[in-house]
Amino acid sequence: MIPYLQERFHSARWEMELFWLPKRIRNKGQEEPVFRTFDWREFGESLIVQKYIQTYMDYIWWARLRIHKPYDLIHAHHPIAGMAMKTVFPDVPLVQTVHSSYERELILNGRIQENGLEHRFLTSLYRELEVVSEQVLTVSRSFAHYMAPYVQEPERIGVIYNGFDEKRFKPVPHENIVPQLITVCRLVPAKGLDTLLYACAELKRKGYDYVLHIIGDGPCREELEHLAKELDIYQETIFYGYTLHPEEFMPFFDIFVLPSRAEAFGSVFAEAALSCLALIGSDVGGIAEQIEDGVNGLLVPPGDAAALSIALEKVISDPLFRYELARSAWDKAKNHYSLSKSVNELKKLYLKHGATL
Structure with a gap:
């Protein structure tokens, strides 16, 4: 969906760039992560948690290496990406969309145990996102309701449905x-x-x-x-x-x-x-x-x-x-669920949080 969104914004004279972590970038980051709302080391014995943390560190390493110009706003579509970018650019407003529950999928797929280390680590990320983001979004009302117990101000979670061309x-x-x-x-x-x-x-x-x-x-x-x-x-x-x-x-x-x-x-x-x-x-x-x-x-x-x-x-x-x-x-x-509807809602949100035309 994201490349199609980018095309629509370019046509409206917005300058937007996509940034992601290439698959070849693994185990490069060394900067120790610091979260404001919890200590990740409580869950650090889990190999799955370690993988998430290494991805976080790799994102920080790659962002510092590749991004050298300022932006008015960051819109992240994965929690790890959003938190890493906020670490690199602490003064840039962050809009964070949470597209799915990684912990629920891992539990249903038999990869982790409910209330285990990984489950508690992943649900802790919702509160962290609330603190570091100017706006947390999700893609359905039901998922906003799911996230509510893990944040302090659930009424501030916005919903913008996925848009399709x-x-x-x-x-x-x-x-x-x-x-x-x-x-x-x-x-x-x-x-x-x-x-x-x-x-x-x-x-x-x-x-x-x-x-x-x-x-x-x-x-x-x-x-x-x-x-x-x-x-x-x-x-x-x-x-x-x-x-x-x-x-x-x-x-x-x-x-x-x-x-x-x-x-x-x-x-x-x-x-x-x-x-x-x-x-x-x-x-x-x-x-x-x-x-x-x-x-x-x-x-x-x-x-x-x-x-x-x-x-x-x-x-x-x-x-x-x-x-x-x-x-x-x-x-x-x-x-x-039209792409035009999603783009229009995002434009209003970007302008509200400091993006400039």
Whole structure:
């Protein structure tokens, strides 16, 4: 999303540069980090925490090496990047967008324990961000609510939804005899694809024809392929692996489905809506803010394969209902998640915090 935002700002005569840490920059930083609200060394025995801290130090090293001119404002899209830039440029206003909960994803993916060292370290970052930032933003009301217990003034957390360039999405009139289901995500436990495979197995048991297209890669791919074979739906399921621009062929499918166990926003739902697909998702986080159940998509409880199968059955068996959901999803996405809307909201925020035209 960020490069598309940059294009819009350049056209409006704003000077904006993107800065990030290249993959080749590892273990260069040596400057000891100092946080204002907690002592990171309490969590320092964790290898995951050590990795975050080294990334923080590398960002500081790289920023001091590469950035030599002043800026009116910094807008960071990762907590580590934002805090590091504030260390290097303490007098420059910082706007920090938190796009997702790294700790929740790590817990759901079995990488860390709830209330363990890593969990406590990562949630401590929210309070630190509140102190060093002029404005903390997130991408959904539900995620702002999630962050509230970890900050002192939750009412100051702003919400600006992710914006998408609608010109990239071109709905295509088509008629698939066999309904085509698509999901796009990283193949990790948090995305709930095991639930989707069980739901699809139930569809097949009831005699429904369909094809499930899974776009994405990740550590669970082999396990999911094995589960598809075990459930006797491997012939109906296509694993594509990672694909750079799925929006280019997404409009040729019929139904987008992703039963995530947690989702701060769920950008891929907005992308599927702009492609004019019927949406089915879990009743969690930002997904539930995008989908009004029965109006522009269907919501199901996370982890409930039976409910997901029933929802899929509804849209597979009733093409007219499926079309109405897709059209409503397209209308809402164009009105609420357009790139122009996000850019306009950011312009106001930048001017408020000291950016100059």
